[in-house]
Amino acid sequence: MNLSAPIHRPSLHEELVDRLREMIVEDHFQPGEKIPEKSLCDSFGVSRTPLREALKVLASEGLVVLTPNRGSRVATVTPEELANTFPVLAALERLVGELSAARISDSEIAHIRERHEAMVRYHKERDRSAYFMANQDIHSAILRSAANPVLEQHHTALASRVRRARFMANISDDRWAQAITEHGEILAALEDRDGARLGALLSNHLLNKFAALQRALEGVSDAAE
Amino acid sequence: MNLSAPIHRPSLHEELVDRLREMIVEDHFQPGEKIPEKSLCDSFGVSRTPLREALKVLASEGLVVLTPNRGSRVATVTPEELANTFPVLAALERLVGELSAARISDSEIAHIRERHEAMVRYHKERDRSAYFMANQDIHSAILRSAANPVLEQHHTALASRVRRARFMANISDDRWAQAITEHGEILAALEDRDGARLGALLSNHLLNKFAALQRALEGVSDAAE
DNA sequence: TGACCGAATAATGAATTCAAAATTAAAAAC
DNA sequence: GTTTTTAATTTTGAATTCATTATTCGGTCA
Incomplete structure (x- = not known):
């Protein structure tokens, strides 16, 4: 491995994007299932800020659907x-x-x-x-x-x-x-x-x-x- | 236009993603230019939270590069x-x-x-x-x-x-x-x-x-x- | 009983705050 | 005069707080 490569210490939201993507792709959620921010924050031990950043990124990837004021759901594939x-x-x-x-x-x-x-x-x-x-x-x-x-x-x-x-x-x-x-x-x-x-x-x-x-x-x- | 279509009231971060993407694609920034959160927040009249969400989305699109603890820059195209x-x-x-x-x-x-x-x-x-x-x-x-x-x-x-x-x-x-x-x-x-x-x-x-x-x-x- | 209304509760969107890191400025050493 | 060290300032990452919007629950009335 390239030892002189710059070390990449991922920020919280990056970590969360990866973890959540993995969970969605590997079917840890039902399609269409609501994603409650609070409980996810608790289970990951982070505040809502980085979690919400991650959800927005996943939404732009199409894995999550955001409905204003109604939170996020795992995207369904029609x-x-x-x-x-x-x-x-x-x-x-x-x-x-x-x-x-x-x-x-x-x-x-x-x-x-x-x-x-x-x-x-x-x-x-x-x-x-x-x-x-x-x-x-x-x-x-x-x-x-x-x-x-x-x-x-x-x-x-x-x-x-x-x-x-x-x-x-x-x-x-x-x-x-x-x-x-x-x-x-x-x-x-x-x-x-x-x-x-x-x-x-x-x-x-x-x-x-x-x-x-x-x-x-x-x-x-x-x-x- | 379809009058019965559901109304979509965009959240702040969506609005910001669109505006910033437009600005980047239309060359309102130099490639590689630093994006200072504070001044952008001032000019848009929003707080850092939605702006940072937008930057993360743009980063996942490849238009912006985030370097941990060093903020964001407009991506350069090599x-x-x-x-x-x-x-x-x-x-x-x-x-x-x-x-x-x-x-x-x-x-x-x-x-x-x-x-x-x-x-x-x-x-x-x-x-x-x-x-x-x-x-x-x-x-x-x-x-x-x-x-x-x-x-x-x-x-x-x-x-x-x-x-x-x-x-x-x-x-x-x-x-x-x-x-x-x-x-x-x-x-x-x-x-x-x-x-x-x-x-x-x-x-x-x-x-x-x-x-x-x-x-x-x-x-x-x-x-x- | 069941549809409708309103208060209580919870969830969300976004501003603010706080801590850690980086940058800049100033002082000291060579 | 230049480089190094150290302190002050700014910027960033993330938690917290506050306001607004949904949702739930209990009660009222048909």
Whole structure:
């Protein structure tokens, strides 16, 4: 690690932004749930000032909704918003693929291959949770290898808003198998360092995931009618 | 206007975020300039609390840089950051083109054609400022016609961070003429509602602009050596 | 019983206050 | 005269306080 890098002592509100974002993305709150300032302040042991600053930042990221004089709630993700978000993320994924193929190192590829093989095993074993982790690792390793902080930042912001969606509908066996196939192709394109192909594959991978999700959600709402 | 829309009374910090963002994007501050809380509070007639909330939001948008215990400065845009931002914007522009072609109305196209023709006149008259306005109008009309708020939000955020760049180097006559040509092609693709073509044209238009900007900046730094 | 009103309570928005850190100014040493 | 040390001032980070707006609860009246 770079010892001469400037030390960054995070201020309270930064700390709170990170903690709260983590809690929201990792589903410690229900979507739409009210966020009471008082009790949160108590549990974090801070005053309302930095907490409110953090909430405003999270609101600008779209993770929280502020209603004047009525406090803040965890943002809900509507199907319409999903439909708007996925194409944007897919557009970014294409760029991720193009940049990653041009910039990724051999050791990064080796690491991804290793996680890929683990993921295939988890699929065979039907270990959803381990699968999700490996999948996550692979995608964030590719994103990092694109070496573009601006891209990374916006990708992460968008992804965190739809992350919750993966809990909304359980993935079908068919889609799961298809995803594994797609991941195989992605790894191949990565090892070939074929940017155009990798970008297309990553983009389609995401759009297919969205299509599967939409089918699952429609099924749910149909059943509810 | 929709009279039954819910009234939105903005809180102080929202108001401040908008005002400050406008001021930063429209170059009322020097890049890197210190933002003294006290004097800003005085000029806005508010206390530090809402101002600091606003600064934190702007920092998360990347327009302001906060250094703990040392206050806030207007973010500077480094060449490296430009190089990271333009490809991301270009990726979004492609999606804008695809969506816009599919969704834009005849009257929106008519409006854009009107602004386009005005812009061509301004080019002939060498009226840079009017040209910039018309150009801006066209691009934001296309963006709006894509009818995707998520896309719009991220596009706007990225664009505002590089907007300042247009002041950094004056556009060359060659590039200006080329831009006009590209705009003609964009309008044609729009009227044909050819999404793939429009997306490619918009994306390349932006990347060409960036290339011209980079050449101009290199020229500047070379001259300074 | 249940809809409506009003007081009590709680939550929020924003100003103020206080403590810690940084900056500036002044004094001392070389 | 320049650099270093130290004190004063300013600026920032965060807690507290105050005013305003919601919400809840209890009571009234149909």
